Amino acid sequence: MNQIKIFSPATVANVSCGFDVLGFCLDTIGDDMVIRKTTEKGIRISKIVGADLPFEADKNVASVSALALYNDAQPDCGFEIDIYKNIKPGSGIGSSSASASGSVFAINELLGRPYNKTQLTQFAMKGEAIASGCEHADNIAPGIFGGFTLVKSTTPLQVLQLPTPDNLYATIIHPQIEIKTSEARAILPKNIPLQNAITQWSNVGSLVHALHTNDYKLLSDSLNDVVVEPYRSQLIPHFDVVKAEAIKVGALGAGISGSGPSIFALSKSKITAEAVAEAMQNIYSKTDISFNTYVSKINTEGIRVMKNE
Amino acid sequence: MNQIKIFSPATVANVSCGFDVLGFCLDTIGDDMVIRKTTEKGIRISKIVGADLPFEADKNVASVSALALYNDAQPDCGFEIDIYKNIKPGSGIGSSSASASGSVFAINELLGRPYNKTQLTQFAMKGEAIASGCEHADNIAPGIFGGFTLVKSTTPLQVLQLPTPDNLYATIIHPQIEIKTSEARAILPKNIPLQNAITQWSNVGSLVHALHTNDYKLLSDSLNDVVVEPYRSQLIPHFDVVKAEAIKVGALGAGISGSGPSIFALSKSKITAEAVAEAMQNIYSKTDISFNTYVSKINTEGIRVMKNE
Numbered sequence: 115m116n117q118i119k120i121f122s123p124a125t126v127a128n129v130s131c132g133f134d135v136l137g138f139c140l141d142t143i144g145d146d147m148v149i150r151k152t153t154e155k156g157i158r159i160s161k162i163v164g165a166d167l168p169f170e171a172d173k174n175v176a177s178v179s180a181l182a183l184y185n186d187a188q189p190d191c192g193f194e195i196d197i198y199k200n201i202k203p204g205s206g207i208g209s210s211s212a213s214a215s216g217s218v219f220a221i222n223e224l225l226g227r228p229y230n231k232t233q234l235t236q237f238a239m240k241g242e243a244i245a246s247g248c249e250h251a252d253n254i255a256p257g258i259f260g261g262f263t264l265v266k267s268t269t270p271l272q273v274l275q276l277p278t279p280d281n282l283y284a285t286i287i288h289p290q291i292e293i294k295t296s297e298a299r300a301i302l303p304k305n306i307p308l309q310n311a312i313t314q315w316s317n318v319g320s321l322v323h324a325l326h327t328n329d330y331k332l333l334s335d336s337l338n339d340v341v342v343e344p345y346r347s348q349l350i351p352h353f354d355v356v357k358a359e360a361i362k363v364g365a366l367g368a369g370i371s372g373s374g375p376s377i378f379a380l381s382k383s384k385i386t387a388e389a390v391a392e393a394m395q396n397i398y399s400k401t402d403i404s405f406n407t408y409v410s411k412i413n414t415e416g417i418r419v420m421k422n423e
Numbered sequence: 424m425n426q427i428k429i430f431s432p433a434t435v436a437n438v439s440c441g442f443d444v445l446g447f448c449l450d451t452i453g454d455d456m457v458i459r460k461t462t463e464k465g466i467r468i469s470k471i472v473g474a475d476l477p478f479e480a481d482k483n484v485a486s487v488s489a490l491a492l493y494n495d496a497q498p499d500c501g502f503e504i505d506i507y508k509n510i511k512p513g514s515g516i517g518s519s520s521a522s523a524s525g526s527v528f529a530i531n532e533l534l535g536r537p538y539n540k541t542q543l544t545q546f547a548m549k550g551e552a553i554a555s556g557c558e559h560a561d562n563i564a565p566g567i568f569g570g571f572t573l574v575k576s577t578t579p580l581q582v583l584q585l586p587t588p589d590n591l592y593a594t595i596i597h598p599q600i601e602i603k604t605s606e607a608r609a610i611l612p613k614n615i616p617l618q619n620a621i622t623q624w625s626n627v628g629s630l631v632h633a634l635h636t637n638d639y640k641l642l643s644d645s646l647n648d649v650v651v652e653p654y655r656s657q658l659i660p661h662f663d664v665v666k667a668e669a670i671k672v673g674a675l676g677a678g679i680s681g682s683g684p685s686i687f688a689l690s691k692s693k694i695t696a697e698a699v700a701e702a703m704q705n706i707y708s709k710t711d712i713s714f715n716t717y718v719s720k721i722n723t724e725g726i727r728v729m730k731n732e
Binding site for chain 2: 131132133134135136264265266267272274276302303304305306307308311312314315316317318319320321322323326332335336341
């Protein structure tokens with residue numbers, strides 16, 4: 115095998131109560147990437163379609179993560195990476211993570227899978243660090259593991275793969291405004307009330323239990339964020355009404371995807387998820403903000419191979 | 424059926440990371456209670472053995488909780504309650520909760536089980552409020568439901584029954600010093616660092632996942648409390664060395680039981696749990712503090728009927 119084409123999906127980090135630890139993987143939106151072996155050693159970005167991203171190997175997240183794996187594996191070949199970007203940078207659904215994860219996943223396949231998923235996550239975090247300024251895994255892990263993940267700790271890296279209820283669908287709306295991750299971090303308080311923290315860890319515990327027991331009602335009850343959302347939602351115009359409308363038409367819950375501006379909702383069926391998309395669109399249609407919406411089953415597989423030669 | 428004898432077990436609340444929400448049920452330590460129907464209406468405490476507790480129906484936690492149920496059910500008989508107290512009040516292993524839960528459980532049996540476990544928990548919380556000043560369920564729920572419980576919320580009351588790994592044993596050491604619940608509450612900060620809160624909810628999520636997957640290693644990794652233990656452990660002499668020794672001889676983890684002074688440890692086998700007990704005893708034996716130790720399988724049944732007539 116000398117060349118591989120993969121689909122590297124978008125992901126939703128935080129998932130309301132699970133700030134900095136939970137995430138899930140989408141299916142209908144993601145980047146395509148083609149990675150091929152070269153006789154010339156090293157890592158090279160050979161093509162970028164759909165976004166204005168750097169070609170320098172030490173500046174592109176896909177090559178930085180690939181280099182972390184490459185320097186560890188020390189293979190007797192090199193690799194070049196074509197990136198077909200469908201996930202808009204800055205959308206809050208793991209654009210940089212998809213690039214960082216996709217390249218290490220693909221190279222691992224081309225090398226005969228010397229690394230496990232946790233190791234791939236670790237390499238991809240090196241790429242993510244270029245984009246966000248710190249090594250975190252809450253978008254990386256769901257892409258590489260699929261489904262719902264809980265990043266138990268980053269040092270040492272411990273990723274838990276949580277079960278995914280069968281009929282769970284996500285709706286995403288991406289209002290095209292810019293929120294920098296650094297700004298979204300800066301707006302958060304350094305200290306929070308103990309009572310709110312207790313509410314939050316109760317919700318995280320019950321969300322994990324709900325996923326294990328296929329309990330949609332409990333999942334719905336657990337999708338609350340009393341810690342981060344009250345701050346970050348201020349950065350997203352019409353957030354409160356979008357969330358309220360989503361729940362009104364049947365969503366189990368809704369919240370900020372990653373650090374925004376995308377808003378996610380979870381629903382028990384595709385029909386409901388589509389109704390939620392329509393309700394969300396109706397709100398932004400009345401504004402001058404451009405937007406994209408996506409409806410997706412939760413992707414339990416994660417990154418997948420499209421074609422190899 | 425006119426009379427019932429029950430065993431109302433001791434319980435461990437908080438369970439390291441799960442402050443205010445998690446708890447589990449013990450098996451080898453608990454109160455015996457005999458409850459019988461009377462022609463005279465109302466609730467009466469008829470006997471108290473083993474502790475100096477009030478007989479007045481509006482002051483004893485067992486009768487206060489019983490009255491909450493009684494006033495709702497409005498049966499055409501009364502009940503009298505004999506309490507054989509084995510759990511020392513103030514020990515931190517749910518002494519008042521055992522009394523509050525036991526009476527409502529028993530009366531529900533005598534009435535033909537008109538109430539479910541959540542309703543019984545709700546009634547018992549009225550009794551617990553007399554002892555602790557607020558209605559909480561983190562010791563009540565494990566007694567009534569058995570095994571591990573997560574109190575998702577108290578208004579409305581939502582209790583989740585979590586799975587219990589087969590070979591899980593608890594060791595308890597009760598150093599006989601007095602810590603008032605109110606003092607143990609007062610020592611806690613009103614605000615905590617967001618980073619610590621994130622660590623805590625990551626641990627709660629992974630602890631719930633560990634219980635669902637029978638993963639003892641993950642359970643061990645999750646039994647950390649970075650929020651409450653650093654404060655409350657100061658109130659318990661030799662806590663740090665007791666915890667360290669417990670883990671050294673094989674415990675999965677150890678922490679403060681409820682608001683203390685009891686210390687609990689969890690182990691994968693009875694043999695390890697007994698070695699942990701010995702290690703804990705060795706430390707307090709060298710001091711002038713009296714203590715009791717208990718080794719118990721996790722009780723997945725909760726309160727149980729010993730005899731009915």
